Amino acid sequence: MTPITIKDIAREAGVSTATVSYVINGSKPVMPEKRQRVLDVISKTNYQPNRVAKSLRTKKTNIIGILAEDILEFPTVGIINGISEYIEKTDYNILLNDLRMLDSLFNQYDQIIHQKDKINNALSFLVFGAKVDAVIYVGMFNRDITGILSNINKPIIVAYSTSSDEHICSVNHDNENSATELTRHLIENGHKRIAVITGLAHTAPAQMRLKGINRAFKEANLVLDSTMIRNGDWERASGYACMKDLLEHSTRDTLPTAVLAMNDLMAIGAMDAIRDAKLKVPEDISVVGFDNRNVSNFVFPKLTTVEIDLEAIGYSAAKIATQKLGGAEGHVDSQNIIIPSKVIMRDTVARLK
Amino acid sequence: MTPITIKDIAREAGVSTATVSYVINGSKPVMPEKRQRVLDVISKTNYQPNRVAKSLRTKKTNIIGILAEDILEFPTVGIINGISEYIEKTDYNILLNDLRMLDSLFNQYDQIIHQKDKINNALSFLVFGAKVDAVIYVGMFNRDITGILSNINKPIIVAYSTSSDEHICSVNHDNENSATELTRHLIENGHKRIAVITGLAHTAPAQMRLKGINRAFKEANLVLDSTMIRNGDWERASGYACMKDLLEHSTRDTLPTAVLAMNDLMAIGAMDAIRDAKLKVPEDISVVGFDNRNVSNFVFPKLTTVEIDLEAIGYSAAKIATQKLGGAEGHVDSQNIIIPSKVIMRDTVARLK
DNA sequence: ATGCAATATTTAAACGATTAAATTTATCGT
DNA sequence: ACGATAAATTTAATCGTTTAAATATTGCAT
Numbered sequence: 001m002t003p004i005t006i007k008d009i010a011r012e013a014g015v016s017t018a019t020v021s022y023v024i025n026g027s028k029p030v031m032p033e034k035r036q037r038v039l040d041v042i043s044k045t046n047y048q049p050n051r052v053a054k055s056l057r058t059k060k061t062n063i064i065g066i067l068a069e070d071i072l073e074f075p076t077v078g079i080i081n082g083i084s085e086y087i088e089k090t091d092y093n094i095l096l097n098d099l100r101m102l103d104s105l106f107n108q109y110d111q112i113i114h115q116k117d118k119i120n121n122a123l124s125f126l127v128f129g130a131k132v133d134a135v136i137y138v139g140m141f142n143r144d145i146t147g148i149l150s151n152i153n154k155p156i157i158v159a160y161s162t163s164s165d166e167h168i169c170s171v172n173h174d175n176e177n178s179a180t181e182l183t184r185h186l187i188e189n190g191h192k193r194i195a196v197i198t199g200l201a202h203t204a205p206a207q208m209r210l211k212g213i214n215r216a217f218k219e220a221n222l223v224l225d226s227t228m229i230r231n232g233d234w235e236r237a238s239g240y241a242c243m244k245d246l247l248e249h250s251t252r253d254t255l256p257t258a259v260l261a262m263n264d265l266m267a268i269g270a271m272d273a274i275r276d277a278k279l280k281v282p283e284d285i286s287v288v289g290f291d292n293r294n295v296s297n298f299v300f301p302k303l304t305t306v307e308i309d310l311e312a313i314g315y316s317a318a319k320i321a322t323q324k325l326g327g328a329e330g331h332v333d334s335q336n337i338i339i340p341s342k343v344i345m346r347d348t349v350a351r352l353k
Numbered sequence: 354m355t356p357i358t359i360k361d362i363a364r365e366a367g368v369s370t371a372t373v374s375y376v377i378n379g380s381k382p383v384m385p386e387k388r389q390r391v392l393d394v395i396s397k398t399n400y401q402p403n404r405v406a407k408s409l410r411t412k413k414t415n416i417i418g419i420l421a422e423d424i425l426e427f428p429t430v431g432i433i434n435g436i437s438e439y440i441e442k443t444d445y446n447i448l449l450n451d452l453r454m455l456d457s458l459f460n461q462y463d464q465i466i467h468q469k470d471k472i473n474n475a476l477s478f479l480v481f482g483a484k485v486d487a488v489i490y491v492g493m494f495n496r497d498i499t500g501i502l503s504n505i506n507k508p509i510i511v512a513y514s515t516s517s518d519e520h521i522c523s524v525n526h527d528n529e530n531s532a533t534e535l536t537r538h539l540i541e542n543g544h545k546r547i548a549v550i551t552g553l554a555h556t557a558p559a560q561m562r563l564k565g566i567n568r569a570f571k572e573a574n575l576v577l578d579s580t581m582i583r584n585g586d587w588e589r590a591s592g593y594a595c596m597k598d599l600l601e602h603s604t605r606d607t608l609p610t611a612v613l614a615m616n617d618l619m620a621i622g623a624m625d626a627i628r629d630a631k632l633k634v635p636e637d638i639s640v641v642g643f644d645n646r647n648v649s650n651f652v653f654p655k656l657t658t659v660e661i662d663l664e665a666i667g668y669s670a671a672k673i674a675t676q677k678l679g680g681a682e683g684h685v686d687s688q689n690i691i692i693p694s695k696v697i698m699r700d701t702v703a704r705l706k
Numbered sequence: 707a708t709g710c711a712a713t714a715t716t717t718a719a720a721c722g723a724t725t726a727a728a729t730t731t732a733t734c735g736t
Numbered sequence: 737a738c739g740a741t742a743a744a745t746t747t748a749a750t751c752g753t754t755t756a757a758a759t760a761t762t763g764c765a766t
Contacts, residue, residue, distance in 0.1 A: 057750070730746080
C-alpha cells in the first residue's frame with residue numbers, strides 16, 4: 001500500500017540507491033548486468049520516482065507555471081494549447097494559475113485586493129512557494145507588476161503582449177503588420193471610403209492596429225478620414241452602436257464602402273447593425289474583423305478577418321522557457337518574438353470597380 | 354540570493370524552526386509575543402514556505418491534477434474554469450495535463466502508443482510521480498482505463514461523463530432530461546413532424562439524448578417517425594448533409610416542421626442547408642441545437658438550444674475532490690452528481706397554430 | 707517558597723531522492 | 737602475478753519542512 005521508493009528498488013535489485021539513481025538518470029555509468037537488473041525491477045514494480053523528493057534535492061521542479069489573466073478570455077486556451085504542445089515533448093509539466101480577472105470585475109472581494117497585488121501574490125506563490133522553474137504570463141500584461149519581478153531570478157515569459165522590461169522575454173503577434181495587410185486587402189479591392197471601429201483606445205493592441213491601418217493608407221496615398229473613426233470597446237454591442245452611428249451620420253454619398261473593426265466581435269456587431277438597416281454585407285458594405293474567433297466562421301456571410309496563430313505563440317513561449325532553463329548551452333532565441341498573422345479571406349469583402 | 358528558509362526566520366526571530374512551523378500552521382499554541390515576533394520577521398522578509406519540502410514531509414502536495422482529454426474540446430475550458438473558481442478559495446493548486454486527444458488523431462506517434470496507455474501513463478505520472486492529491490478527469494471517459502485505476506487510493510473524479518466504477522465519482526449534466534425539455538418545447542409550440550439529427554450513435558450522450566427525446570414524444574402521445582432520424586457525427590458538415598438529405602426526401606407534406614440536432618454545430622449545419630434550399634428558419638422550419646456553444650448566439654437567427662452549466666460541473670467536481678481529501682469530517686456529497694441544464698429560447702423556433 | 711501539573715519550546719528524526727567523497731572492484735602493462 | 741590506475745559502487749550528507757518526544761518554562765495551590 002505504502003508507495004514504492006528507490007530503496008525498495010535498490011533492495012530488490014541488490015544494489016545501492018545511488019546505483020538505482022544512476023541508471024534512472026544516466027548520470028554515471030553502471031555495469032550492463034546491474035543496469036538491466038535495476039531496469040527489470042523498475043518495470044516489474046511500475047516504480048515512479050517521487051518528483052517531490054527529487055525536486056527538493058535538485059532544486060528543480062520541472063514545472064512551468066502558467067499565470068493566465070483569465071482562462072475564459074479569448075486567446076488563453078489557444079496559447080495554453082501551444083504551450084502544451086511543446087511541453088508534451090519535454091519532461092516539464094504545467095501548473096495552471098488562473099487570475100480570473102474577468103470574474104473579479106464583478107467581485108467585491110477583489111476590489112479590496114488590488115489586481116496588481118493579485119498578480120504579485122500569484123507570481124510570488126508560483127516562484128517561491130511552488131518553486132516552478134519558469135513562468136509564462138498569458139495576457140495583456142498592461143498592469144504594472146514590476147514591483148516584485150526584480151528579485152526573481154527565474155525566466156519569465158510574457159505571451160500575448162510585448163514586454164518592455166529587458167529581463168522579460170515576450171512573444172506576441174504582429175498587430176501592426178496584420179492591420180496593414182488587412183487594410184491593404186480592402187484597398188486592393190477598390191475601397192477608399194473605409195470606416196474604422198477601434199478597440200478601447202488606450203490599449204496597446206488598439207494603438208498598434210491603428211498604426212498599421214494608417215500605414216496602409218499612406219502607402220496607397222490615401223488619408224484615413226477621422227470622421228469615419230468610431231471608438232468601440234471590443235464588445236459586440238459597441239460594434240453595433242458604432243455602426244449605427246456611422247450609418248445615421250451618412251448620406252448616400254458619404255456612406256463607407258467598407259468598415260474595418262478591430263476585432264471580430266465588433267465586426268459582427270457592425271454586421272448586425274447593417275442588417276437591421278436593411279443593407280447587405282458585402283454588396284452594400286464590406287466588413288472585416290480581427291482575431292479569427294470561432295464565430296467569424298459561423299456568421300453569415302462568413303467574416304474576412306486576421307488569424308492570430310495562438311498556438312505558435314504558446315509554443316514559442318514554452319520553447320523559450322525551456323531553452324532558458326537549459327543553461328548556457330541552449331541558446332535563447334531572442335528577447336521579443338513577433339509571430340506573423342495572416343488575413344483569412346472569406347465572404348464579407350466585395351470587389352469594387 | 355539563496356532563497357530564505359524557515360531556519361532564517363527562526364534565527365531572526367530567536368526561536369526554533371519548530372516554533373516557526375507552529376505559528377505558520379497554527380498547529381500548536383505559541384506565546385503571543387513570540388508569535389508576533391515570528392509573524393513580523395515573516396512579513397518583513399516576504400518568506401514563503403517551500404511547498405516542495407512541506408509536501409515531502411506531509412505527503413500532501415495540495416495539488417489537484419486535471420487530466421483533460423483535449424483542452425480545445427468544447428467543454429474543457431468551461432469545466433476548468435469551474436474548477437478554478439472553487440480551487441481559488443482553497444489552498445489547492447492545479448496541475449494541468451492535456452492528453453491532446455484531438456491532436457493525436459493526426460499524429461503517427463500516437464497510433465503506436467495506444468490512447469489507453471496514454472491515459473494510464475499520464476494518470477500514473479500524476480499520482481505516483483507528481484504526487485497530486487486527487488485527479489479530475491475531464492472528458493468523455495469512454496475509454497477503458499480500468500487497468501491502472503484499481504491500485505490508486507486517491508480520489509478520482511470524472512467531469513463531463515458518468516462513471517460506472519463505484520470508486521470513481523462523476524459529475525455530469527443531465528443529457529436525458531434536457532433532451533426531453535428541448536423536445537417538449539418544440540411540441541408545446543405545436544410541432545409534431547420533428548426530425549432528429551443525432552450525434553455519433555454509439556456515444557453515451559447521443560444515446561441519452563435520444564432516450565430523452567423519445568420520452569417527450571411518449572408523454573405527448575406522439576411517435577418519433579424513424580424515417581425522420583439521420584445520424585450525424587457532431588460536426589457542422591454532417592448537420593448540413595443530414596438536413597440536405599431530409600429536404601431531398603420530403604414532399605411538401607412530409608417536410609418536418611422542426612429539426613432537433615443533438616448539438617449546436619450540427620444545428621448550424623442544418624441551418625446552412627435550409628438557407629441553401631431557399632427556405633427560412635424559423636418560418637419554414639424550426640431548428641434547435643444542444644450545448645449552447647458561443648456560436649449559437651452569433652448565427653442568424655440566434656439558435657434555441659440547451660445550456661450546459663460547465664462551470665457548475667467543474668465547481669462541483671473540485672468540491673468533491675477537496676471534500677474527499679478533507680477526510681472523514683468533510684462529508685462527501687454523492688457518488689454521481691447530475692447538474693441540470695436549461696433550454697435557452699432564442700429565435701429559431703416558430704409557434705405553429 | 708516549593709513542588710506539580712500544565713503549557714510552551716526545542717531537539718532531532720523523518721520524508722525520498724541526488725551526489726560528493728570514500729570505498730570497492732576491474733583492467734592492464736610489465 | 738603485482739601494483740597502479742581507472743571504473744564502478746556504496747556511504748552518508750543534504751535539500752527544507754513537520755512533528756513526535758524530550759526538555760524547559762510557567763502558573764498555581766499549598
